[in-house]
Amino acid sequence: MNTFLVHAQSNFTISPVRPKAGHVIKASYQPKGTPLFGKKNVTATIYQFTTDYTWRKVEVKLVQQDTSWVLDYKLPEDVVVVAFKFKSGKITDNGQGMAYGWLISGEDDKVLPGAYAGWAFLRNASVPELFPDFTTDKFLIGDDVVDYWMKLQVRENPSTKRHIFYPALKVLKKMDPEKARKQAEEDLSYMKLLDNVNERELLAIKKVYAEILERPAAADSVGRLIASIDSAAIKRRNPEKLEAVKALRNERDIKKLLPMTIDFLERFPMDKADRAFDQQNFINYSKFYSSIAIVSSVEKDSVTFKKYVANAPFGSLADIFYRCMEVPYVSLKSFTAQEAYVYARPVMSRLLQFNQVKPEGFMDVYFSSIPTYANILMHLGKDEPALGFATSAQQKYAYGTATLNEVQAILLERTPGKTAELKQVLEQSMRKNQMTPLMMNMLKKQYVSLQKSEDGYAAYLASLKDVKLDSALENKVREAMIKKEVPDFSVKNNSGKVVKLSDQKGKVVVLDFWASWCAPCKAAFPGMKMAVEKYKNDKDVVFFFVDTQEKIKDYEAYVKKYLKDNNYDFNVLFDTGSSISKSYGVGPIPHKMVIDKNGVLRFSEVGYMGSPSELLDEISMMVELARKEN
Template identity: 30%
Template sequence: MKFSFVLISALCAILGTQAQGQRLKMTPERPYIGDTVNLLYHPDSALLATGKPIKGAVYIYDTLYHWHAVDLQMKATDSGYTFTVPLTSDNGLWAFKFRAGAAVDNAHDTGYILMGSVPGRQWKAAYAGYGTLRASRYDLGIPQYYTDFQVSDSAMFFWMGQEIGYWRAGRVFIWPYVKARAMMEGQAGLNPDSSEIIHKAANYMIKAPNLTSKDLYTLALIFDKYIHNKGVADSLYKVSGPITQKKADYKAIQAAKTPEERLALSEKFVKDYTPDPEMDALAGIDYTRGVYMNIFAVSIAKKDTSVLARHINTAPFSMLTFAYYKMVEIPYGDWKTMPAKEAYPFSQRIMDKVAYLKANKPAEFYYYTPSEFVEYLDDAFKYDYITHASILKETGCEKEALPMVLKLQDEWNYTNATLNQLEASLLEKAGDKKKLDEVLHNSVRMNQASTQIIDLLKKEYLNTHKDTEGFDAYLNSMKDAHTMELLREHVQAGIMNREAVPFEMKDLNGKTVSLAAQKGKIVILDFWATWCAPCKAAMPGMQMAQEHFKKDTNVVFYFVDTQERDPAYKEKVAKFIKDKKYPFQVLFDNGDEYYSKYAKLIQTSGIPFKVVIDGKGNIRFAQTGYMGSPSGLADEIEMMISLAK
């Protein structure tokens, strides 16, 4: 009876996916271990709509209970995409997934799953693979295979029990088996420590011969956490090997009271212990957050840049993105305090490591196929690649920067103003006018144009026109209608009508400016600070908006400097505005007096913070943050002002 239920479940898992639009068909329909299966895939409409290449992946669970992720070699035909999969005896389960760009087809979160079998029974690893794949919270399957689907703890207990019962896999799966049972009993209002099944599993395991350190530590956890027999648990901890001391040293890091102590203990920890993913997971040891984050965060805060060279070959991947952000993006890209020549060694070292990882996928990323892993890396570094290309350009490496930028544009498709500007400057220097024109026009089309790009287009416009009288209309004619309509809808959705806070602030010359004196005018307040990178990044777009209304005396822009920390901030502000040649009227907040009042009124926080006040003294729009496009910001502000009128 047990075999019948499992076999029917397995067949439903396959046949159910075929019934969903007949997207995945296989021959033979009921394959066995030893067969080679021919599969035909009809892409989901969502995948076809992307216009991107259709790609496939298969996640294989082998009979040693390890996952392998493989890119499918699919052939496009008039009928769909064909490929073959040999059902070898060293594997027990195959799960398929298809994607195109960001769209994914996993049978609407039910899965394309093939459980290995022989006549009359399921093959080794089929039960366990089916359970672990569908209960991702146990961290034993493919974490990104499903989006929201999860089976219950009782289902997980059943599938683990099947594998243990039929294939004597108790040593491998006793922990998830006991954990699932404990969860079941807890949900039923029972006390897991009196569970006959949990006691039986633990006692059976403890009598097994040749127990490994992992076996002993797992048993210690079961007696400690679920059976609550501290005496047996402690005795097992003592004989379970170095993991007990490793856990104690890890706890000492978390208990450290000073950054210096955390750094010293973390450095010693990575020197004394080699990562062991399975044992570390059982012991709750997180090398990324609990160890390496201390090393990198504290070292970088102490301006010890040698941390990158010391640990780049052993640190988890996420530390590379963290290090790039802290050591390159902030000082070079945001604060502009690090010149490109100084940023280059750090940026290039990390980029070299990323290139190495693309060709040598770490074992910790077992759940990605090689191509998926490359896509994952590229997505994690999508903004950093632009920064690195900028560093290459500034250090005279245009020949390396231009191919990199052209490749990035294939992915970004002119939706990033910084990349567009970088490509335009490289093409201009290379003398590629045809490609430059393409970049200029597409940047405006996607409303991701910088002031430099607008200036280049203005220069081009003047080649065929006597003046710039019709230039704004020319620019607007290039913009994508759908993009602009979405922007209008976004702006209109934010309209409000709240009485503005009266203010009196002094400008750079010590002259007092008040809201009361601006009656009948549209007033735009832009709250910013010299330490705020997004504030300064948004200023070219605000300059474009101000330029648009330069002949309109009923529209006034005030750039309110707020929340400054430097005692000499007024001199710092004056120098910044002068160096950048911004035609802005700057007002000084009293600490953050008016910023706080406006932020409280709008119920928001953070800068840059822009407020549009109508001629009657009412707030009509308020916006926090900056999305990165000067031309997009200018259009947004212009729409707000027009509606406020």
């Protein structure tokens, strides 16, 4: 709902009619038909409801033009509602029953958060502390109208609930005490999930316990918490707290870090913190909870992990899920699905507790976690919830994420009666060029099953490709083409043979710089495997996977086992001391290079975008363009 002009009469106008915070407005007041008609020296009081949910009054002078009074005024950046009261001496005009008020919008032309609530508070005194002296009539609108605006506020901007839950409940109690009590329980549960609840919000919680639920003991308890947060004792401990934080930041021993962080939270709990001090000194509790979760997952200490994740602030959950599930389960494959589930389930449970609150970034964290969580559930045979998660995630990804597409395809393939849905997923994924090797096999299998033959499959596959996407990728590859001399190298491969670049003259050489610790490097391997298989019978194209920047002593043994376990028949070059990567200017990995048959570097690309089929197309385009160079 985009409501900007709340009320305008012929005797008062604002330009533009959709005023924006931080912009200049032109106000014109024509007093004919009002109590100020014929009066001199008309001035105005501008009532401004701000982003911190308080009222501010500004006295302004008007300029008379003929029979009108006009004003140019720049709205402050923090204003969400403005209302005008005109006066001359003791006589005033505020628009009477309707009020001269406007809701302010942002640069996106949407009504700013808090505006609907401010518009209600302006005209109803059921919550005295939020009612300005705009009118002597304390009930220009009824409580039912205030309730409407409050609900609209929360519906349009869910995050504003933390600011208005108490006044909304106070109004609701006047209309329906029992309904207010039930809503109060829900709202208090909501508030408990929020990060960094401030003193003002705690005071509102206290009032809810005291006035809405009529629980004086609970109200007193919150009062003591408020007092403790502002107590001199806490502030006196700030230097000690800062020293503890410095010690945590400097600790490099993972076995010491876990007990140190736990001790820190015990000594300086998040709900009893001097928030202003924390902000000034960049003390972020989300990082402490992340640290405990990460270290305890590495140590396989699920008890500690669950205990602290159950109370982790929202800001820590994305990092926890990525570091504790995504990396070990998807990239490093050091967790089985069962092991990953032990840690993934409490994180998802905690995340879903924030569903009602929906803090900023909630949907991004939720959707980014779903592909991996659905994968874990799938491997545990929990197909129904896994498919539900995967299907819902397509609302955001729309078949634009290969890993999610594969999970959904597998689940559909093994669910009876889902052949049509599977076909749709495979075809849509192909159109987005977000296919995995397994999905390519599924697509071919389904085609042969329906057509009873492979005849026409290549044409069918080509018909699913998006010409625009292919063209954009080709243009990107062509624009990335370079011409640079590179030095020779001579290193051993994973079969113990010495490989020299100079021996590859006359061939197109593809180099993939990677490391055993590099998650994106390994994520790209399925696509690289597709490329290797495509050119396996082409004697003029060779692939070398340069294992570089290693950090573990026995990396050669690890690499050989990793390749065998994952069925990667790669020719790996062990870049001891990272000599090749240094001489070739390789920094971040994965880093892929394509060298033409004359030994000239033609392509040098860093990173992996996540689609095996897209990577196959990109490498193929590079190889073919390099092949044409003389």
